[in-house]
């Protein structure tokens with residue numbers, strides 16, 4: 001069993017992605033979570049980039065315990081000095097210095113000859129060693145560098161004191177077999193390569209960052225540089241969660257290599273990054289996407305309900321994912337529908353299930369997803385006597401809120417035709433208006449779940465409020481949508497109350513449906 005070190009560069013290369021800049025406080029929050037996740041190295045930033053980034057590296061070096069804290073630095077004394085200064089408080093620190101070794105970078109970008117680059121690499125590593133014994137050296141654009149020259153630069157860096165040699169596929173150009181061969185060739189051709197850990201740092205321009213990193217590990221690399229959610233320059237970096245879970249799930253293939261990552265913290269870390277950057281991962285993203293453990297099609301749902309391993313190669317809880325999600329939609333079948341109805345408290349005979357299934361399919365053809373409220377409505381319409389009209393109707397409400405102002409709401413509503421008014425304060429405007437409604441109706445349902453989400457990314461977005469309440473042992477859900485979050489919450493709450501009241505007061509008309517506290 002050999003360990004693969006996880007070098008997290010979310011706060012450096014990840015942050016280089018447009019729109020992903022973080023403040024020092026945000027970086028600190030992320031760094032604490034990365035430490036909990038169990039990464040070996042946190043590349044906290046590029047101290048020479050700006051005062052803010054210097055501050056971020058410094059703050060993380062001061063406050064985050066556990067992982068090695070690292071700063072990137074060009075092969076320049078002033079960059080390395082700033083990195084050393086920023087990292088001073090860290091218990092374990094690393095300076096990561098780099099210079100490009102490909103002809104195109106040396107000629108056009110650095111305007112340096114290969115001999116000058118070689119000399120600069122040597123000097124940079126030697127200088128960095130004045131600040132710490134842990135110095136990483138990267139040959140930027142290694143995969144497009146001339147082989148013999150690359151070997152010479154690596155050999156020189158090791159002689160100068162580099163303890164980690166990083167081989168970046170800076171522009172995401174490599175393919176897995178070729179990258180694996182590069183790592184093997186470096187191991188076979190660079191004298192004293194055993195004195196350093198070989199690291200890889202892959203970009204995803206051709207969608208192969210993770211595959212390249214894994215092949216490199218299979219062929220001798222022992223550190224992988226990666227980012228949460230795969231964020232990073234252009235198409236991003238290798239995604240940490242994918243590398244770690246591939247090594248874990250396919251340890252048979254990777255010969256027992258392991259990482260020290262606490263995989264149960266993966267989902268939480270991914271979501272924290274989303275919250276901080278305001279940028280969510282696509283639903284089909286491996287490991288952390290919303291759909292990573294969701295099943296909408298009947299054949300898969302049936303399989304997963306029978307045994308999760310039929311369609312899931314890992315347990316969602318192992319990555320801290322809430323749970324397997326069975327989504328009801330037009331591809332779903334009777335097994336999944338029956339299970340969901342059972343969970344909602346409806347036990348149907350085979351004959352009744354058949355009736356509901358037909359209605360469900362007809363509805364699913366019109367909707368992307370069939371929610372619990374839709375199912376409840378189907379059952380309700382099909383099997384229960386209903387009141388002609390919803391008992392509660394909101395006529396008017398008004399909320400006063402602001403800083404230094406106790407949120408206060410007044411509602412005017414009718415309950416089965418009788419007008420009622422009430423005023424309440426609350427812990428925020430939504431709380432105030434919900435309390436005013438409860439006061440007017442003289443009910444106090446238990447709020448089981450309440451969420452508000454924006455349906456579109458703009459400031460004028462439609463907000464969707466979803467609630468689950470329990471009133472006199474009757475559970476009901478409600479939904480409200482509006483550009484005004486208070487209005488969405490009021491509609492959702494009243495929707496749930498109406499459903500609960502109608503269900504409580506009207507008896508099930510079919511014997512085949514047993515009321516089990518939840519209707």
Ligand SMILES: CC(=O)SCCNC(=O)CCNC(=O)[C@H](O)C(C)(C)COP(=O)(O)OP(=O)(O)OC[C@H]1O[C@@H](n2cnc3c(N)ncnc32)[C@H](O)[C@@H]1OP(=O)(O)O
Pocket residue numbers: 013016046048049050073074075076098099100109110111140170233
């Ligand atoms: C592959 C990677 O991800 S590398 C890391 C990329 N990350 C970043 O660039 C983020 C932080 N960068 C910055 O904030 C700025 O680029 C700074 C502060 C570092 C430098 O800013 P400036 O001094 O204005 O230079 P600018 O960014 O325009 O150009 C880069 C300079 O660094 C030089 N350079 C680039 N890489 C290296 C290196 N590894 N070692 C030494 N010099 C280098 C370039 O040749 C150029 O030099 P020149 O100014 O003499 O022409």
Ligand SMILES: CC(C)C(=O)C(=O)O
Pocket residue numbers: 013072098138140141166168169170171201203
């Ligand atoms: C500095 C190096 C490691 C880098 O980010 C790259 O080459 O992509």
